[in-house]
Amino acid sequence: MPDRRADFGAEGGLRIAALAGGVGGAKLAQGLANLLPPSRLRIIVNTGDDFEHLGLTICPDVDTVVYTLAGISNPQTGWGLAGETFHCLPAIERLGGPSWFRLGDRDLATHLVRTQALREGRRLTEVVRRQAEALGVCHPVLPMADVPVRTCVLTDEGELAFQDYFVRRRCEPTVSGFRWDAPEGATPSPEVRDALAWADAVVLCPSNPFVSIDPILALPGVREAVAARPVVGVSPIIGGEAVKGPAAKMFRELGFVPSAYSVAEHYGDLLAGFFIDLVDADYAADVVSLGADVRVAQTWMPELAQRVALAEEVVALAVELCG
Amino acid sequence: MPDRRADFGAEGGLRIAALAGGVGGAKLAQGLANLLPPSRLRIIVNTGDDFEHLGLTICPDVDTVVYTLAGISNPQTGWGLAGETFHCLPAIERLGGPSWFRLGDRDLATHLVRTQALREGRRLTEVVRRQAEALGVCHPVLPMADVPVRTCVLTDEGELAFQDYFVRRRCEPTVSGFRWDAPEGATPSPEVRDALAWADAVVLCPSNPFVSIDPILALPGVREAVAARPVVGVSPIIGGEAVKGPAAKMFRELGFVPSAYSVAEHYGDLLAGFFIDLVDADYAADVVSLGADVRVAQTWMPELAQRVALAEEVVALAVELCG
Numbered sequence: 001m002p003d004r005r006a007d008f009g010a011e012g013g014l015r016i017a018a019l020a021g022g023v024g025g026a027k028l029a030q031g032l033a034n035l036l037p038p039s040r041l042r043i044i045v046n047t048g049d050d051f052e053h054l055g056l057t058i059c060p061d062v063d064t065v066v067y068t069l070a071g072i073s074n075p076q077t078g079w080g081l082a083g084e085t086f087h088c089l090p091a092i093e094r095l096g097g098p099s100w101f102r103l104g105d106r107d108l109a110t111h112l113v114r115t116q117a118l119r120e121g122r123r124l125t126e127v128v129r130r131q132a133e134a135l136g137v138c139h140p141v142l143p144m145a146d147v148p149v150r151t152c153v154l155t156d157e158g159e160l161a162f163q164d165y166f167v168r169r170r171c172e173p174t175v176s177g178f179r180w181d182a183p184e185g186a187t188p189s190p191e192v193r194d195a196l197a198w199a200d201a202v203v204l205c206p207s208n209p210f211v212s213i214d215p216i217l218a219l220p221g222v223r224e225a226v227a228a229r230p231v232v233g234v235s236p237i238i239g240g241e242a243v244k245g246p247a248a249k250m251f252r253e254l255g256f257v258p259s260a261y262s263v264a265e266h267y268g269d270l271l272a273g274f275f276i277d278l279v280d281a282d283y284a285a286d287v288v289s290l291g292a293d294v295r296v297a298q299t300w301m302p303e304l305a306q307r308v309a310l311a312e313e314v315v316a317l318a319v320e321l322c323g
Numbered sequence: 324m325p326d327r328r329a330d331f332g333a334e335g336g337l338r339i340a341a342l343a344g345g346v347g348g349a350k351l352a353q354g355l356a357n358l359l360p361p362s363r364l365r366i367i368v369n370t371g372d373d374f375e376h377l378g379l380t381i382c383p384d385v386d387t388v389v390y391t392l393a394g395i396s397n398p399q400t401g402w403g404l405a406g407e408t409f410h411c412l413p414a415i416e417r418l419g420g421p422s423w424f425r426l427g428d429r430d431l432a433t434h435l436v437r438t439q440a441l442r443e444g445r446r447l448t449e450v451v452r453r454q455a456e457a458l459g460v461c462h463p464v465l466p467m468a469d470v471p472v473r474t475c476v477l478t479d480e481g482e483l484a485f486q487d488y489f490v491r492r493r494c495e496p497t498v499s500g501f502r503w504d505a506p507e508g509a510t511p512s513p514e515v516r517d518a519l520a521w522a523d524a525v526v527l528c529p530s531n532p533f534v535s536i537d538p539i540l541a542l543p544g545v546r547e548a549v550a551a552r553p554v555v556g557v558s559p560i561i562g563g564e565a566v567k568g569p570a571a572k573m574f575r576e577l578g579f580v581p582s583a584y585s586v587a588e589h590y591g592d593l594l595a596g597f598f599i600d601l602v603d604a605d606y607a608a609d610v611v612s613l614g615a616d617v618r619v620a621q622t623w624m625p626e627l628a629q630r631v632a633l634a635e636e637v638v639a640l641a642v643e644l645c646g
Binding site: 056087089091094095096097105108109110112119131134 | 377378408412
């Protein structure tokens with residue numbers, strides 16, 4: 001892989017704000033971070049999945065992005081830490097505590113230190129910045145909000161808190177919609193507002209549109225700020241299936257065919273550019289009809305080289321759209 | 324070792340309330356628990372060492388007693404768990420969190436589950452009962468109070484919270500006294516009051532008199548209730564030194580020769596009977612002069628057999644004193 005960092009990193013180059021959820025989004029974020037210097041990339045991460053567990057504030061998507069950028073994430077699962085151990089969890093279970101959420105021993109440290117800092121009155125943005133720095137992450141990772149804005153999944157079993165749906169119920173209930181539970185007047189963090197005002201272009205990472213990207217877009221002022229600049233999306237659906245997670249199942253249950261086309265349709269006129277996978281090349285013409293500049297690329301990116309390669313193409317399209 | 328449980332466990336036998344701190348107290352408590360049925364023994368444990376750490380409520384003495392009775396304590400240290408791992412702690416340190424208190428991965432589960440239960444409004448007594456039961460402990464282990472009553476150590480470096488003195492400063496500051504920091508109107512738990520009213524005799528386990536037993540005795544009504552029945556003490560000082568911990572150093576700094584005699588003198592007329600170690604047999608006459616019935620026995624008890632043997636002698640003296 002040629003090192004394009006110098007080209008893309010040149011002073012005066014494009015400034016990118018990337019919106020991301022967990023595993024899929026983190027992969028492209030890592031590609032972008034390998035391509036662009038910290039002064040040119042800010043990563044805005046969904047916190048709709050966050051929840052309280054055993055008194056700890058857990059931020060799954062933020063942690064996945066930070067661990068991935070730090071190069072310490074578990075390459076098998078995409079979430080959690082490489083070489084993680086699980087000694088605390090069975091001890092919790094033995095004491096009658098909840099064990100449905102798989103807390104790793106090292107991962108626990110993140111939650112403990114974060115929760116303590118939040119309890120001392122620090123903002124989530126500041127806490128994440130410190131933890132990311134401590135792990136050697138140079139690019140700004142910005143939780144979408146400092147206040148809790150939690151995704152609730154409307155299902156045939158009633159309304160479920162996101163992690164209840166996602167982990168405890170293993171995405172089994174049929175989804176009919178989503179709702180965001182937030183304190184009155186909840187806003188994106190100041191850093192997220194700044195990032196959107198600062199960016200020349202916005203990238204929607206290949207994350208679940210409903211529960212990773214929409215929670216960010218639903219915050220007051222975000223959709224408008226995003227819509228005000230060229231937006232390049234990447235389909236999280238490849239060949240009719242999500243690489244990971246329930247996105248395809250959600251599309252089906254909400255009455256749509258899970259496809260790259262449906263993703264583009266979901267984002268609608270927000271998209272100026274859109275990446276679909278090689279296997280979905282047949283959809284290109286349909287997506288073009290929605291008004292987006294469509295590119296076909298390898299969006300499946302288990303390895304870093306593929307992540308950087310896709311990031312290069314995404315940034316190149318953004319440059320083109322801004323030009 | 325002959326099984327005396329049947330003799331001592333007979334219906335109508337003596338009912339014992341044992342006051343204990345951490346490692347030393349836990350050893351005799353285990354001996355007593357192996358000798359007496361749960362209907363005949365209640366163990367009242369110091370919570371003056373408890374503290375908040377990373378948002379967790381940690382109860383070192385209670386945990387040491389519970390782990391020891393459960394047979395899962397670390398035989399090398401006396402505290403913590405056998406076969407413990409330490410994966411979370413360096414991760415906490417890497418994130419800039421405090422690492423001076425050695426949190427084990429499995430031990431963390433105890434603190435997490437306890438803290439969550441306390442936050443949900445349960446009393447510490449109830450939380451400890453549940454955790455002890457979950458670990459297979461049948462004998463009642465009663466934290467001295469449900470409310471926080473915290474030992475402050477007065478030193479040449481000023482007043483230190485107990486764990487600050489004990490762990491962070493490794494007992495190095497010179498001690499001039501103690502103070503208990505408690506909410507207005509703090510009392511022993513109802514279960515502790517019941518246990519003291521219920522008991523025929525009280526055992527003061529070989530724990531630090533200043534920071535393990537005195538915090539219990541200092542609670543309103545406890546000293547009076549203890550004094551109302553025969554009390555058998557066991558010296559934590561053997562041959563002028565504590566088996567573990569700063570008791571001897573504290574005696575010296577407070578102006579006393581660290582000895583079994585000084586321990587007996589400290590408890591004063593509370594003691595009806597007192598056990599000193601074989602190596603301290605020379606002190607027997609002096610201690611008798613204080614008014615206590617003195618017995619010389621092996622009080623060093625690294626192994627269970629020695630703990631049960633000492634418990635047998637202690638209970639036999641209590642029976643004699645009650646008779």
